[in-house]
Amino acid sequence: MIPAAACIGAGRMGRGIAQALAYGGGRIALLDSRPRGADAFAAYRDDVLAEVQAGLEMVARLGGFDADAVPALMARVSVHPLSDAARALGGAEIVYEAVPEIRAAKAEAFGLFDAHADADAILASTTSTMLSTDLAALTSRPERFLNAHWLNPALLVPLVEVSPCDETLPDVTDRLCAVLEAMGKVPVLCKASPGYIVPRIQALAMNEAARLVEEGVATPEDVDRAVKYGFGLRFSVLGLLEFIDWGGGDILYHASRYMADATGEDRFAPPAIVARHMEEGAIGMKSGRGFFDYAGRDVDAYRTDRMGAFLNALRQAGLFRQPALEDPATTGTGQTATGSSQP
Known part of the structure; x- marks a missing residue:
């Protein structure tokens, strides 16, 4: 069973992870990382859900699965305002961070995790540029932190590059990899290094x-x-x-x-x-x-x-061809097997 998850940030990567989680059988709460008024948040929430649904429907149209399943998958995705951080993050076994690649934004997101996530929750950044060893200083729980670099489109690409920091507990890495595999993903481990793999x-x-x-x-x-x-x-x-x-x-x-x-x-x-x-x-x-x-x-x-x-x-790829069995010496060349011209 896929455990409950949350994602701080509902941008492109957050939405992709939501699609992957819902498709893989899990529930996910997307937390808006920016403060918005009620009307602005309602419009933002509708936009997020519409994009998540559109991505699932596209895969269904391409023959990936029965489109009748889309409503059930969408029922696993919720979007919450920043003021609802406690409810969005509480109860999530894994909290993904998918805010912009700005250190200050990461620090704010990690602060939300420290303040509201369960004590045994895992924090997994999805950064594509920063190192887990650098970001670990932004959380009071570095032993439960690591990086999980998804590749776009997150719904379809199986690979997730998992990069622990020095303090990451082994069972945290093992648990995240096990959950990813249960979703149909292919996790690979790599040390904190620029560019990952x-x-x-x-x-x-x-x-x-x-x-x-x-x-x-x-x-x-x-x-x-x-x-x-x-x-x-x-x-x-x-x-x-x-x-x-x-x-x-x-x-x-x-x-x-x-x-x-x-x-x-x-x-x-x-x-x-x-x-x-x-x-x-x-x-x-x-x-x-x-x-x-x-x-x-x-x-x-x-x-x-x-x-x-x-x-x-x-x-x-539609590139495999059966062998040509017609004798080229007698078809379309005007030559016999001995190479002489036909009269």
Whole structure:
């Protein structure tokens, strides 16, 4: 069962989390983080609920679920004025913070948690830029605080990056991850580090894509085509580190050194861990060890499983084709099998 939750802040991320919670089977109270008069709050509440409902209805229209379920899902979402903080936060096992990326705004939100949330409640910031180790000082309960970085759209993207601070109790991290998994999300743990995991990787990828256009290497259309039908499809099946082991860390090492030499850009040079793996002979599946350990694993079965997943990804993208069985030597070429012209 998904425990009751609350979210301080009902902006874009708060609304997305509300959709995800309601869809996953939980109840959530969205707390307006700004003081408003009664009429202004009523209009704001209606706007919030309308957007939450519109997002759910869109997924239903796209075939995600039966649209008749939308009213039941919406019944799990409530919106409260700032003056109602005690009722909104009280009884919530997890309180998400989703206010603007301004330290003063975070401090006010954390103060609301300290004042009104249950003693054993978990506070999970959704910041995409600040570190949990920095924000921990804003709450009197740092042992019950951590960061939970959702990716937009929160309703559909499974991943949530969970980043504890130094004081976070292990059972707090375990509990949050268990709740996320029960909702159908995929939590991953990472230390407090700028960019976390996905934003750090995607920042490099997006900047490199922009450089390709800037340098005239390819048009924006062809860069994105390459990403959608090559990069994206491949890495939807194999993780980046898994792919290194699959092809061989030696290939990455030599390719990176060539790229660094050819471009004169240090950003292409292999990192120390790849060079160390080369020295140790830990270059992936073909050596039995790389970023992952393949000792005792049925590598052939693993390869077959991953290739099956890749075929499924192609089918989902509408890109899988059956083999061409007509003989090209006798169809549409005007040539015989020996290459002579037909009279």
